[in-house]
Amino acid sequence: MLAVCLAVALFSALTPVGTRINNSAYDVIYQLYPPGDWSPHSAILAIDEATYKKFGGQRQLRPMLADALRVLQKVHPKSIAIDITLGDPSDEKDDAQLEAAMRDTPNFVLPCQFLGDRWELPLDRFAKYAVGRVGHVHVDPTQTDGISRTIPIEMIRAHQDFWALSLEAFRLSLPGAPEILQSPEDVSIGKVVTLPIGRYEGVRTLRIRYRDKGIPTVSLAALVDHPERAKEFDGKVVFIGVTAIDARRDQVMTPYGGSHISGIELHAQALETLAEGRFIVNATELPVLGVCVLIAVTMFGIFAMFSGWAAYVASGAVLVFAHIVPILFYKSDLYFPYFAALATAWLSLVGAAGYEYFVVRRQLATSQSERDRYQQAIHFVAHEMRTPLSSIQGQSEMMGRFALPEEKRKQMVESINSESKRLARLIQTFLDVERLSDGQMQMKREPFDTSAVVEACAKRVRPLADRKKIQLHLSDPIESSLNGDRELMEYAIYNLMTNAVKYSPSDTQVWVTACQQNGHVKVSVKDQGIGMDEQEQKKVFQKFYRTKRAENSGEAGTGIGLSIVDQIVTHHGGKMELTSAPGQGSCFTIILPVNR
Numbered sequence: 335m336l337a338v339c340l341a342v343a344l345f346s347a348l349t350p351v352g353t354r355i356n357n358s359a360y361d362v363i364y365q366l367y368p369p370g371d372w373s374p375h376s377a378i379l380a381i382d383e384a385t386y387k388k389f390g391g392q393r394q395l396r397p398m399l400a401d402a403l404r405v406l407q408k409v410h411p412k413s414i415a416i417d418i419t420l421g422d423p424s425d426e427k428d429d430a431q432l433e434a435a436m437r438d439t440p441n442f443v444l445p446c447q448f449l450g451d452r453w454e455l456p457l458d459r460f461a462k463y464a465v466g467r468v469g470h471v472h473v474d475p476t477q478t479d480g481i482s483r484t485i486p487i488e489m490i491r492a493h494q495d496f497w498a499l500s501l502e503a504f505r506l507s508l509p510g511a512p513e514i515l516q517s518p519e520d521v522s523i524g525k526v527v528t529l530p531i532g533r534y535e536g537v538r539t540l541r542i543r544y545r546d547k548g549i550p551t552v553s554l555a556a557l558v559d560h561p562e563r564a565k566e567f568d569g570k571v572v573f574i575g576v577t578a579i580d581a582r583r584d585q586v587m588t589p590y591g592g593s594h595i596s597g598i599e600l601h602a603q604a605l606e607t608l609a610e611g612r613f614i615v616n617a618t619e620l621p622v623l624g625v626c627v628l629i630a631v632t633m634f635g636i637f638a639m640f641s642g643w644a645a646y647v648a649s650g651a652v653l654v655f656a657h658i659v660p661i662l663f664y665k666s667d668l669y670f671p672y673f674a675a676l677a678t679a680w681l682s683l684v685g686a687a688g689y690e691y692f693v694v695r696r697q698l699a700t701s702q703s704e705r706d707r708y709q710q711a712i713h714f715v716a717h718e719m720r721t722p723l724s725s726i727q728g729q730s731e732m733m734g735r736f737a738l739p740e741e742k743r744k745q746m747v748e749s750i751n752s753e754s755k756r757l758a759r760l761i762q763t764f765l766d767v768e769r770l771s772d773g774q775m776q777m778k779r780e781p782f783d784t785s786a787v788v789e790a791c792a793k794r795v796r797p798l799a800d801r802k803k804i805q806l807h808l809s810d811p812i813e814s815s816l817n818g819d820r821e822l823m824e825y826a827i828y829n830l831m832t833n834a835v836k837y838s839p840s841d842t843q844v845w846v847t848a849c850q851q852n853g854h855v856k857v858s859v860k861d862q863g864i865g866m867d868e869q870e871q872k873k874v875f876q877k878f879y880r881t882k883r884a885e886n887s888g889e890a891g892t893g894i895g896l897s898i899v900d901q902i903v904t905h906h907g908g909k910m911e912l913t914s915a916p917g918q919g920s921c922f923t924i925i926l927p928v929n930r
């Protein structure tokens with residue numbers, strides 16, 4: 335049960351619903367614990383609406399860029415990342431002007447993007463000056479809800495591999511612009527910086543830790559008018575890109591909600607995360623699995639050890655823990671899939687509580703039926719004892735009260751003696767059968783004579799039969815012996831005979847036959863009584879079952895006798911057979927292996 339709950343929970347955390355819930359939870363945690371502030375490592379040189387107006391629209395992008403680079407040459411940015419595609423030639427004069435500006439710019443990165451079947455790369459005339467090479471500008475290829483929590487730091491498409499623009503710009507900003515080296519677990523830049531960006535399912539993603547206050551931005555239009563503002567870019571990684579709402583390529587949302595931000599700001603934010611070195615790393619499978627197993631085991635443990643309120647309070651505490659686990663991880667800069675813990679906790683709670691409920695109910699039902707059985711057994715004993723007891727009582731009273739002739743007195747003493755013996759036997763039989771069915775007692779195993787048992791029973795039943803004017807026929811004695819407990823077997827055969835007499839009208843006949851066939855002894859008791867239908871025949875060996883016909887016959891009974899007979903016969907390695915029809919009499923047969 336525990337394993338099933340755990341498996342279902344972990345599996346559901348991987349479904350699209352699970353992913354969505356994980357993302358939303360991440361956003362909430364993000365908002366609850368904002369990363370705080372730090373002095374920004376980057377700045378944006380924005381081509382905004384005012385710039386468009388000043389330069390004369392979108393067609394003037396290259397002159398705008400050339401101007402921007404010229405201004406930046408006057409200060410010392412650490413590196414420059416340009417997010418303007420330069421894949422196609424435009425006006426030759428503009429291109430030549432831009433090329434010249436690039437030639438004089440020491441450290442910049444150019445963008446590239448994948449167009450579905452091929453990479454769009456900047457024209458060679460520009461790219462040859464890009465010391466920082468080319469970086470891709472994709473923001474979130476797997477985005478499902480428009481919120482950019484991560485960026486792919488590496489993109490492998492059409493057999494070409496590009497690092498993100500932000501990573502290339504970061505590399506370039508480091509002294510000596512070291513090379514990027516990678517291993518499955520991380521990415522390092524030279525020997526100085528190691529970024530914990532492992533490759534999961536083939537992709538390396540960087541969780542962006544957004545700077546609360548955004549990235550300082552200067553409009554190109556403002557910079558042209560006030561060239562002194564260029565110093566704001568000194569010592570920074572500068573991102574140049576379009577922020578004008580109607581022209582910008584990508585619109586993304588941050589986990590903070592609110593309005594969209596531009597793609598260029600997203601790249602700058604990614605750089606902030608890289609430069610500040612405050613990474614949020616995915617918790618690996620082992621801790622995630624460990625926490626989920628811990629939650630599930632604790633939950634099941636609680637329900638195994640406690641019940642009622644104690645269990646609910648303790649399981650509530652585990653639920654709370656499951657809900658705050660992702661926060662605890664987040665505080666250690668680890669991303670924990672919220673839904674895995676949540677689903678594990680809730681499923682284990684339902685599983686454990688449900689399991690306990692059904693087990694407790696079953697135990698309750700068992701103890702209830704045991705109590706019923708006990709009561710019925712008491713009822714049975716009381717009922718069976720009444721006849722011999724009243725006979726003893728009656729006869730002893732008569733003997734005390736009247737002066738009886740010697741012969742009559744002798745007869746009564748004998749009767750009292752035999753009735754009390756019967757009583758003792760009855761008690762013994764009952765106890766034996768109870769202990770036998772509980773598996774507490776080993777049945778006696780000794781040979782005894784079949785016909786002797788049958789005759790002993792017949793002797794006891796005859797007075798009852800006589801009272802109802804029922805003729806009791808016994809077959810000729812047979813020479814075969816049985817192995818087992820004579821007392822119990824006598825009880826069984828006697829029971830069949832008393833039933834035959836009990837459930838037959840007056841002036842009928844009962845045949846008791848014993849024979850040996852194919853290594854088996856068969857003892858059958860056949861009557862001409864009320865009989866029973868097929869449905870009833872299937873149930874008569876069950877404890878406490880009585881047919882409607884028997885109830886209506888006015889004969890007292892508990893419905894326990896036949897079940898005991900059946901148990902006795904089974905313990906002797908034999909079986910019962912029954913043929914009967916309503917109103918046409920019944921024939922019960924005991925089939926036992928013969929004692930060789």
Ligand code: ADP
Pocket residue numbers: 829833834837861863864865866874879880881882883884885890891892893894895896897919920
């Ligand atoms: P009891 O006789 O105390 O009810 P038993 O276990 O001996 O309990 O019998 C169970 C039921 O089987 C009886 O109540 C009766 O309905 C049915 N039964 C048993 N023997 C006969 C019989 N010879 N003819 C008809 N019905 C019988």
